[in-house]
Amino acid sequence: MTAEYRIAEDRLGGEPTLVVSAPDDSARVVLALRGATLLSWQVRHGAAGRLKELTDGYREEEELLSQDGVRAGLMAPFTNRVADGRYRYDGHDHDLLPGRLGDRTIYHGLxxxxxxxxxxxxxxxxxxxLLLHTTSIRPDRYPGYPFALDVEVEFTVTATELTIQIRATNVGDTTAPFAAGWHPYFTLSRPIDDLLLHIPAHTLIRTDASLIPLTGDAALLALDDCPGMDFRAPKRLGDAVIDACYADLTPGPGGRIETALTDPATGEELRVWQDRGYMHVFTGDTLARDRRASIALEPVETMTNAFNRPEHAAALALEPGRRREFGFGVAHAAPAT
Incomplete structure (x- = not known):
């Protein structure tokens, strides 16, 4: 009988994990049940090559619990930041950080x-x-988000690709604001300065000093007017410091939007795909560990602070009994031989 993929239970310290292995051990994925978080994605180089790590995930239980850098975090029901931790929805004011004074930064969902x-x-x-599910998003469970959602995440692992579908069902009796995304860090075992980045975007989202997009159309900057941030043609990252969102993404021939990270010395490539939305890029300059050793390429449904932007209201609205899905993933192309 031909062998199949294997799924085994394991632990990262005290945190339960799942280990997925290809029959010939040519691919290996490790997921934490906390947050349905990708901890590791490895593929084999060549028929007899060793497994190579392609993500820079949490390495220890303490890192996972601290959430520093939000390594491969699934972002929902909001992506990136909500300005001042406050928003108004359906005529009601909500505070995601009640009683918090001083720094009111909140980011990357629940x-x-x-x-x-x-x-x-x-x-x-x-x-x-693998299908993972949580019923933890409930009224009074999280301050400032009084809505009831069932969330499931489906991972599909093959020899060269990792696919993720995140789905939310509104099981409450009021319309809920919802958007999803992913915050993975990728590596090709070289400093990111040496890699080529290609983003099929035509617009850059302009922000203030707190990384909150400017209001209205002032947030939209044509990349023709910002050549230093333009990666419509593959370009070396060099010493570019980026924590920015790209919009007006152009789908490829297969209908998927693809952002590519390439090692020009070998031709090895990662293609991060998404079915719609925006691409947020972060060069990891403020990470507590291994700054600029990897790059975050984040497929997201909406731009930062969407909860406070009227133009995103329709995209956010998840009505009672309805379900919405956001699909994305990453494919690996081996180095040229």
Whole structure:
């Protein structure tokens, strides 16, 4: 009988994890149940090569619990920041940081620290599929978000690709604001300064000093007017410091939007894809560990502070009984031989 993908339980310190392995050990993925967080994605180089790490995830339980850098965090029900931790929705004011004075920065949603349960797996000779689910998003559970959501995350692992579908169902009786995204860090085992980046975007989102987008159309800057941030043609990152969102993304021939990270010395490439939305890029200059050793390429449904932007109201609205899905992933192309 032909061997299939394997799924095993493990732990990162005291945190439960799942280890997915290809039949020939050519690929390996480790997921933490906390936040349905990708900890590691490795692929083999060549028929007899060793596994190579392609992500820069949490390495220890303490890192996962601290959430420093939000390494591979799934972002929902909001992505990136909400200005001052406050927003107004359906005629009601909400405070995500009640009683907090001073620094009121809140970012990257709620589910990244939420426990998930593994509810279903499917393994074949070519892939493994894992479905994780949480019912933790409930009224009065999280300050400032009085809505009821069931969230599930489906991972599909193959020899060269990792696919993620995040789905939210509104199980409450009021319309909820919801958007999703992913915050992974990628590495090709070289300093990011040496790598080429290609983003098929035509617009850069302008922000204030707190990284909150400017109001209205003032937030939209054509990349023709900002050549230093223009990666429509593959360009070496060099010493560029980036923490920015790109908009007006152009789909490729297959309909998927793809952002590419390439090692020009070998031709090895990662292609981060998404079915819609925006691409946020962060060069990791403020990380507590290994600054600029990896780059965050973040597919997101909406721009930062969408909860406070009227033009995003329709995209955010998740009505009672309705479900919405956001799909994204990453594919690996081996170095040229």
């Amino acid at each position: 589910v990244r620290e939420t426990p998930f349960d593994l509810v279903h797996t499917t393994t074949t000779t070519d892939s493994a599929r």
